[in-house]
Amino acid sequence: xxxxxxxxxxxxxxxxxxxxxxxxxxxxxxxxxxxxxxxxxxxxxxxxxxxxxxxxxxxxxxxxxxxxxxxxxxxxxxxxxxxxxxxxxxxxxxxxxxxxxxxxxxxxxxxxxxxxxxxxxxxxxxxxxxxxxxxxxxxxxxxxxxxxxxxxxxxxxxxxxxxxxxxxxxxxxxxxxxxxxxxxxxxxxxxxxxxxxxxxxxxxxxxxxxxxxxxxxxxxxxxxxxxxxxxxxxxxxxxxxxxxxxxxxxxxxxxxxxxxxxxxxxxxxxxx
Amino acid sequence: xxxxxxxxxxxxxxxxxxxxxxxxxxxxxxxxxxxxxxxxxxxxxxxxxxxxxxxxxxxxxxxxxxxxxxxxxxxxxxxxxxxxxxxxxxxxxxxxxxxxxxxxxxxxxxxxxxxxxxxxxxxxxxxxxxxxxxxxxxxxxxxxxxxxxxxxxxxxxxxxxxxxxxxxxxxxxxxxxxxxxxxxxxxxxxxxxxxxxxxxxxxxxxxxxxxxxxxxxxxxxxxxxxxxxxxxxxxxxxxxxxxxxxxxxxxxxxxxxxxxxxxxxxxxxxxxxxxxxxxxxxxxxxxxxxxxxxxxxxxxxxxxxxxxxxxxxxxxxxxxxxxxxxxxxxx
Amino acid sequence: xxxxxxxxxxxxxxxxxxxxxxxxxxxxxxxxxxxxxxxxxxxxxxxxxxxxxxxxxxxxxxxxxxxxxxxxxxxxxxxxxxxxxxxxxxxxxxxxxxxxxxxxxxxxxxxxxxxxxxxxxxxxxxxxxxxxxxxxxxxxxxxxxxxxxxxxxxxxxxxxxxxxxxxxxxxxxxxxxxxxxxxxxxxxxxxxxxxxxxxxxxxxxxxxxxxxxxxxxxxxxxxxxxxxxxxxxxxxxxxxxxxxxxxxxxxxxxxxxxxxxxxxxxxxxxxxxxxxxxxxxxxxxxxxxxxxxxxxxxxxxxxxxxxxxxxxxxxxxxxxxxxxxxxxxxxxxxxxx
Ligand SMILES: Nc1ncnc2c1ncn2[C@@H]1O[C@H](COP(=O)(O)OP(=O)(O)OP(=O)(O)O)[C@@H](O)[C@H]1O
Ligand code: SF4
Ligand SMILES: [Mg+2]
Numbered sequence: 043x044x045x046x047x048x049x050x051x052x053x054x055x056x057x058x059x060x061x062x063x064x065x066x067x068x069x070x071x072x073x074x075x076x077x078x079x080x081x082x083x084x085x086x087x088x089x090x091x092x093x094x095x096x097x098x099x100x101x102x103x104x105x106x107x108x109x110x111x112x113x114x115x116x117x118x119x120x121x122x123x124x125x126x127x128x129x130x131x132x133x134x135x136x137x138x139x140x141x142x143x144x145x146x147x148x149x150x151x152x153x154x155x156x157x158x159x160x161x162x163x164x165x166x167x168x169x170x171x172x173x174x175x176x177x178x179x180x181x182x183x184x185x186x187x188x189x190x191x192x193x194x195x196x197x198x199x200x201x202x203x204x205x206x207x208x209x210x211x212x213x214x215x216x217x218x219x220x221x222x223x224x225x226x227x228x229x230x231x232x233x234x235x236x237x238x239x240x241x242x243x244x245x246x247x248x249x250x251x252x253x254x255x256x257x258x259x260x261x262x263x264x265x266x267x268x269x270x271x272x273x274x275x276x277x278x279x280x281x282x283x284x285x286x287x288x289x290x291x292x293x294x295x296x297x298x299x300x301x302x303x304x305x306x307x308x309x310x311x312x313x314x
Numbered sequence: 315x316x317x318x319x320x321x322x323x324x325x326x327x328x329x330x331x332x333x334x335x336x337x338x339x340x341x342x343x344x345x346x347x348x349x350x351x352x353x354x355x356x357x358x359x360x361x362x363x364x365x366x367x368x369x370x371x372x373x374x375x376x377x378x379x380x381x382x383x384x385x386x387x388x389x390x391x392x393x394x395x396x397x398x399x400x401x402x403x404x405x406x407x408x409x410x411x412x413x414x415x416x417x418x419x420x421x422x423x424x425x426x427x428x429x430x431x432x433x434x435x436x437x438x439x440x441x442x443x444x445x446x447x448x449x450x451x452x453x454x455x456x457x458x459x460x461x462x463x464x465x466x467x468x469x470x471x472x473x474x475x476x477x478x479x480x481x482x483x484x485x486x487x488x489x490x491x492x493x494x495x496x497x498x499x500x501x502x503x504x505x506x507x508x509x510x511x512x513x514x515x516x517x518x519x520x521x522x523x524x525x526x527x528x529x530x531x532x533x534x535x536x537x538x539x540x541x542x543x544x545x546x547x548x549x550x551x552x553x554x555x556x557x558x559x560x561x562x563x564x565x566x567x568x569x570x571x572x573x574x575x576x577x578x579x580x581x582x583x584x585x586x587x588x589x590x591x592x593x594x595x596x597x598x599x600x601x602x603x604x605x606x607x608x609x610x611x612x613x614x615x616x617x618x619x620x621x622x623x624x625x626x627x628x629x630x631x632x633x634x635x636x637x638x639x640x641x642x643x644x645x
Numbered sequence: 646x647x648x649x650x651x652x653x654x655x656x657x658x659x660x661x662x663x664x665x666x667x668x669x670x671x672x673x674x675x676x677x678x679x680x681x682x683x684x685x686x687x688x689x690x691x692x693x694x695x696x697x698x699x700x701x702x703x704x705x706x707x708x709x710x711x712x713x714x715x716x717x718x719x720x721x722x723x724x725x726x727x728x729x730x731x732x733x734x735x736x737x738x739x740x741x742x743x744x745x746x747x748x749x750x751x752x753x754x755x756x757x758x759x760x761x762x763x764x765x766x767x768x769x770x771x772x773x774x775x776x777x778x779x780x781x782x783x784x785x786x787x788x789x790x791x792x793x794x795x796x797x798x799x800x801x802x803x804x805x806x807x808x809x810x811x812x813x814x815x816x817x818x819x820x821x822x823x824x825x826x827x828x829x830x831x832x833x834x835x836x837x838x839x840x841x842x843x844x845x846x847x848x849x850x851x852x853x854x855x856x857x858x859x860x861x862x863x864x865x866x867x868x869x870x871x872x873x874x875x876x877x878x879x880x881x882x883x884x885x886x887x888x889x890x891x892x893x894x895x896x897x898x899x900x901x902x903x904x905x906x907x908x909x910x911x912x913x914x915x916x917x918x919x920x921x922x923x924x925x926x927x928x929x930x931x932x933x934x935x936x937x938x939x940x941x942x943x944x945x946x947x948x949x950x951x952x953x954x955x956x957x958x959x960x961x962x963x964x965x966x967x968x969x970x971x972x973x974x975x976x977x978x979x980x981x982x
Contacts, residue, residue, distance in 0.1 A: 052784070155665035159958045160913075161920020167954040170942050171676045206416035210479065212376050214430040215403035224429075228420045247790055251924050254792050255939045270793055274928075281800050288793025295788035303784075 050307070056300025063294055067113040074107035078264040087280050097282035100275070105283060108264035109290045115265045116294060119180055119249040120242040126184040128238050131191025135234075136227050138192065139199030140218070150196070153189035162248050169257040176265070179249055179258040187241065191234050198230035236306045243298030250291050266291050315388050316349035317519050318373070318406075318487055323347070323382035325365070325372045325543075329592075340591050342368035344543035345382070347618070350487065355513070355520040357534030357551070359527060359566065361588055365543040366523045370489040373521070374406055375399065386487075404434060407480035411492035413472035417464040423450075423475055424460040430482040449478045453508065470501035474508060481512065489521045494529060506533055527566060531555055539563045542591055542599045545618060549625040559627040561604045598630065606631060651973050659966060666958050671715050674951050675708075724955070725948035729941065734952040737937060742956070743827025744814060745926070745933030749918045750828075751849045752856035756914060760861040761900075761907065764868020768876060769895055779865060786862025791921050795855040795928035802851060809851050812930035816844045852929040856921055860914040867910045872900070912968040916961040 066073060082102035090097045096105035138149040156164065165182040172178035202208065203226060211221050252258045253267030261272055266287040273284035325343035330336070342365040350356045358366050372379045375391075383392050391402055410416035417426055427446045431437060437445065447457055453474040455467075464472055473493060480488050490509070494502040510533065512518060524530050530537055531551060538548040539562065547560040558564045586603040589595050595602050601611040610630060618628040682698040690698075699705060703714055718725070724734040767779035803811035814829055815821060822832040822841050830849065833842035872895075884894045922935035930936065934953050941949035 052781075151661060151665065154662050155669055158662055158666060158962050159920075159954065160916030160961045162923065163920045163954050163957050166923060166938070166942075167670070167673055167950050168676075170947065170950045171673050174942075206410040206412055207418045209371070209376055210408060210410065210416055210476075211418075211429070213374055213403060213406075213408045214433055214479075214483070215400040216429070216433045220433065225418055229418065243788065247788070250790060251792060254924060255927060256943060267790075267792075270790075270796065274796065277796065277800060278804060284793070284796045284800065288790055288796065291790045291793060292785070292788055295790070296785065299784060299788050 050304055052300050053304030053307075056297050056302075056304055059293055059297025060301050063113050063117065063297060066110050067117045070111050070114055074104075074110040076104040076107040078103065078108040078111040079262055080104075087276065087283075089280070090282050096286045097280065099269075099273070099280070099283050103262075105269075105286055108269060109266070109286055112264045112266045112269070112287070112290065113294075115176065115259060115263065116246045116249065116291075119176065119183070120246045120298075122180050123183045123187060123245045123249075124238050124241055126180075127187040128191055128234070130184075131188035132195045132227065132231060132234060134188070135192035135195030136199050136222055136230060139196040139230075140203055140222050140226060146196075149192065153192050156186060156189040159186070162251055165248060166252060166255070166257065169252055174257045174260060176259050176263070179252045182252070183245055183248055187245065190237065190241070194234045194237055195227075195230050198233055199226055202226055202229050232309060236302055236309065239305060240299055240302030243295035243302070246298070247291060247295045316385075317352045317354075317387060318521070319349040319385040320373060321347050321383045321385070323369070323372060323384065324380040325368050325377065326380045327368075338592050341543045341594065342591060343372055343379075344594075346540075346543075346545050348538055348545060348548060350519050350521060352486070352519055353513070353517045354536070355522050355534045357530035357537040358521060358523045358540060359525060359530050359537060360540035362525065363588060363591065364540045365591070366540055367491050368543075369540070370408065370491050370521065370523055374403075374408055374489060376408075400434075404483040405485050406487045406489070407483065407485040409473075409476050409480050409488060409490045409493045411495050413469050413476055413496060414464075416476050417472060417479075419464055422461050422463055423455070423467075426464075426475065427479055427482055430479065434483060436483070445482065449481060450475075452481075452512070453478045468501075469497050470504055473497060473501075473505050477505070477508065477512070481516070484516070485518070487519045487521065489523070491523045492525070493522075495524065495526065502529070509533065527555075539566065542589065542594050544599065544628070545626075546600065546629070547625075547627040548618070549622075549627075553622075553625055557622075557625075559621055559625065559632045560629050561606050561631075562600050563627075565603075565605070598628075648970075648973050652970050655966060655969055659962060662962065663959070666955065666962075667716055667719055668712070670951055670955050670958075671712050673954075674715075674947065675711075677947055719955070724952035727941070727946050727949045729944045729946040729949065734949050737949065738934065738952060738956060741932060741934050741937045744931060745919070745922050745935060747828035747830060748849065748852055748856060748922060748926070748931060748933060749915065751830075751853040752860065752918050753911070753915060755853055755857040756860040756864055757911070759857070760864030761868050763861070764865045765872055765895055765900060767865065767869040768872035769891070771873065776869075779869070783862040783865040783869075786858050786860075787866070789858050789862070791855050791859050792924040792928050794858050795852065795925055798851050798855055799928070810848050811851070814845060814848050814932065815841065816848075819844055852925050852931050855928070856918055856925045859921065860917055863914060863917070864907070864910060868907055871906045908968055908972060912965045915964045916957075919957045919961060 080103060082098075085094075085098050085102035086100055088094055088098040088102075094104050094106065096109065098104055099108075134149050138146040165179070165186045168182035168185055169179050172181065208221060208225055211225050216225075249258055250265070250267030250270070253265050254271045256271065259265030259268045261268055269287040270284060270291075273280070273287070276283055323343055323346045324341070327340040327342055328337050329340055330338075344365075346369060348356065358369065360366055368377070371377050373384055375384075379392060383390055385391065386402065386405065391399070394402060421429075424446060427449060428442050431442045431445060436442065446460070450457065450460065455471060455474065455478075459467075464475070467475065473496075477493070493509070494505050497505060506529065509520070513520065520533070522530065522533055534551045536549065537551050537554045538545045539554075539560065540546065541562050547554065547558065547563045549559075554563065555567065558567055589599065589602055595612075597610075597612040597615050598604070598607070599615075601607040604611065608631070614630055616628040616630045618626050620626050621632055682695050682702055682704055686695050686698050703711055706714070722735055724738070726732065727734050727737055730737055763779045763782070767776045767783075770776045799811050802809040810816070819841055822829060822836050822838050825832045825835055829845035830842060833839070833845055885891075922931075922933055923938055924935070925931070926933045926935035927939045934957070938950055938953040941947070941953070
């Protein structure tokens with residue numbers, strides 16, 4: 043299995059990118075050359091140099107250090123959103139698929155409603171209602187994200203629930219609760235977890251977008267979207283202030299996408 | 315007193331068809347009666363789709379019967395409260411056809427075999443361990459293989475694990491739904507012999523579902539032949555094979571099984587198409603394919619009658635051989 | 646006949662979804678921390694005024710009555726008053742909406758123009774260099790933060806090269822064309838105003854491409870995989886065997902059959918573009934709904950944010966409805982369940 047992963051250069055790239063981001067996040071204080079919040083007006087708007095690899099911003103903060111610390115924020119949002127929405131979505135999807143009938147109808151119509159808002163629009167309005175902060179963006183994204191898992195898990199449950207091993211669990215006298223949690227969910231969860239690993243990237247992207255329009259992290263937080271947003275005022279003088287945070291977002295999202303794609307191909311060779 | 319007795323059992327599925335969801339009925343099991351004695355094996359044969367599996371599932375009440383009664387050990391179990399039903403499940407178990415699909419791919423063999431004991435709160439950890447180890451000894455799986463997953467075993471081994479799972483709770487009756495159909499011929503006899511041995515040792519009763527007439531002949535004491543949800547003939551095994559009465563049974567016995575690559579097992583192919591169970595033919599359901607059908611067969615639906623001692627068939631053109639003996643009630 | 650039935654059924658099924666959307670947005674509106682009456686009255690209003698306003702705004706009614714009123718207003722197209730511009734939100738939206746629609750159409754046009762051929766080439770040259778290239782481009786496109794790409798475009802084409810405008814819909818000094826659809830390019834065409842048309846198109850280029858970058862990635866991937874499926878099928882092999890030219894078989898037979906899933910995806914793409922407008926419009930100061938919504942967020946103008954949310958959701962549903970129905974009409978083989 044490990045061999046097959048390494049055969050795809052793109053998957054290897056994905057693993058590399060994700061590993062790098064995780065390492066940066068964990069060891070940020072040791073890796074970053076400077077304090078991400080340290081203001082130094084004497085050093086403002088310096089272009090990239092051996093001193094400041096990625097240059098400095100309008101108040102002289104080191105952009106490289108800010109980006110390194112930004113991995114922590116992005117990773118935290120990605121993980122938290124998936125950790126909240128994945129179990130909710132999974133359990134609802136499993137119940138919908140297993141119980142069927144009215145319960146199924148209600149749950150699925152609920153997902154329809156949530157999914158009829160495109161892209162970040164729903165999370166935008168929820169975050170706007172809750173007020174601008176990282177925690178609220180996190181909550182808003184979690185509220186909008188669960189229906190995807192519900193759909194995926196429901197369809198795998200539907201295909202599993204008529205399996206003979208489920209029938210034999212019934213024949214044994216196992217109660218529905220046990221059947222759902224011990225027999226069905228462990229088998230239904232694989233496709234949804236691939237989606238979750240892809241989603242880590244997309245959640246990070248969405249969160250950066252929300253911060254960009256002023257809903258998430260607030261300055262001076264070294265969140266990438268917020269950094270991009272404030273870079274616009276100094277665009278004429280400091281191309282580096284806009285370039286590097288965006289590149290960080292791109293590589294992070296790309297890393298998780300490649301990893302997720304690789305996992306999917308691995309589990310389903312038909313896909314290629 | 316029979317261990318299992320089934321009276322006029324019906325299983326009608328409602329399915330939605332077409333755009334507006336017009337409801338149609340599939341009469342998968344349509345008025346079936348029979349019994350099984352303690353220690354006896356009843357074989358059930360018939361073409362694909364005649365309702366064999368539905369019958370088995372209905373008896374175990376994995377699906378609620380539409381109507382009719384099921385007696386187990388003399389007690390009507392058709393409308394048992396939940397708790398009593400759970401108790402009863404210890405006594406009746408099922409073995410499935412597909413050893414790949416019938417074991418949870420994410421459970422170890424140990425977990426699979428222990429689950430029934432946990433569900434019924436049997437013993438503590440050590441005791442359960444002992445039961446499980448005793449069981450695998452019977453089916454020829456080694457202790458050191460217990461923590462492996464189903465996909466690490468061969469088809470025959472998996473099927474034996476499935477049998478062991480059915481045995482964990484010491485059942486009296488096992489419904490075996492084509493337990494060897496998915497296996498290679500060489501492995502089939504191993505598993506069949508295991509089942510015969512276990513039957514002797516534990517005084518088990520089997521309801522043995524199969525499309526394979528020679529397998530059924532090998533293992534059964536009596537055999538019932540099903541066609542479109544009904545039993546059309548039932549008799550002792552030698553009697554049925556030596557002296558089939560119903561035209562359908564005769565056709566089955568002369569037909570050559572044809573390997574069906576799509577179904578991973580052989581299929582019986584008879585002349586003509588099997589009618590849909592949604593709109594079964596009027597009168598005798600077999601008349602569309604019966605070589606000896608007459609116009610009356612379209613009108614009159616024959617009932618299952620005793621034509622010779624212990625030999626029941628439903629055909630208007632089969633006559634009583636020893637009419638006075640028909641008064642002996644067999645069921 | 647069946648297609649008609651399907652259409653009716655599909656439209657009826659939309660009603661509960663729309664009701665659901667209204668309930669959800671109503672709930673969101675009710676979670677705003679702070680008192681809407683105070684927000685509406687402004688920071689210096691005295692307690693009495695606020696109390697009166699609370700009564701007037703129905704804030705003392707039970708929740709279901711409030712929802713009922715909310716629903717009644719929605720149905721009459723009354724989306725409330727903007728706390729910022731102090732005019733009905735609907736008026737604001739009428740003003741901003743055509744700009745968003747124009748940008749969305751333009752970016753979808755680019756998406757189709759580039760994404761579909763790229764996907765077809767990718768599939769027909771599977772695993773060759775062209776395919777690898779297209780797939781990597783698509784991967785990058787999907788992972789691309791559009792708002793960043795927009796900034797980079799601004800840096801390069803506007804600030805550095807100065808070849809393309811960086812904001813707005815028209816050159817300063819040009820008067821917008823007479824309003825017919827509100828989309829400047831179309832209105833300019835209809836009135837034969839070439840100067841305005843040129844300027845409008847030039848202004849669309851950067852935001853349009855930015856918006857399209859992500860959706861091109863999505864469409865390319867989808868086209869590739871559905872083309873691969875079609876190309877594997879027997880009748881395409883037959884078409885090749887009969888000596889059909891590659892181009893003809895690919896674009897004539899195969900693409901037509903691979904079109905169905907692509908159409909569904911186009912519906913999603915439309916939604917994605919509408920959602921993305923929030924980000925892209927604020928990068929390019931494009932005076933559309935997205936920019937309006939982002940401004941509203943800055944000024945805590947909540948009715949405006951909710952109005953945009955509802956409008957975009959309803960639009961998204963309508964587009965998907967139309968696509969679904971077309972799907973059935975175009976391909977009658979599909980079953981209706
Ligand atoms: N859950 C169900 N809902 C609707 N129809 C069903 C259901 N289960 C079975 N049927 C139908 O009932 C009929 C009998 O099916 P059943 O599986 O009992 O036949 P079988 O004799 O076991 O066939 P096979 O040899 O293929 O296993 C078939 O027409 C089948 O399509
Ligand atoms: S009743 Fe008629 S049709 Fe049916 S089996 Fe007998 S002879 Fe054939
Ligand atoms: Mg069966």
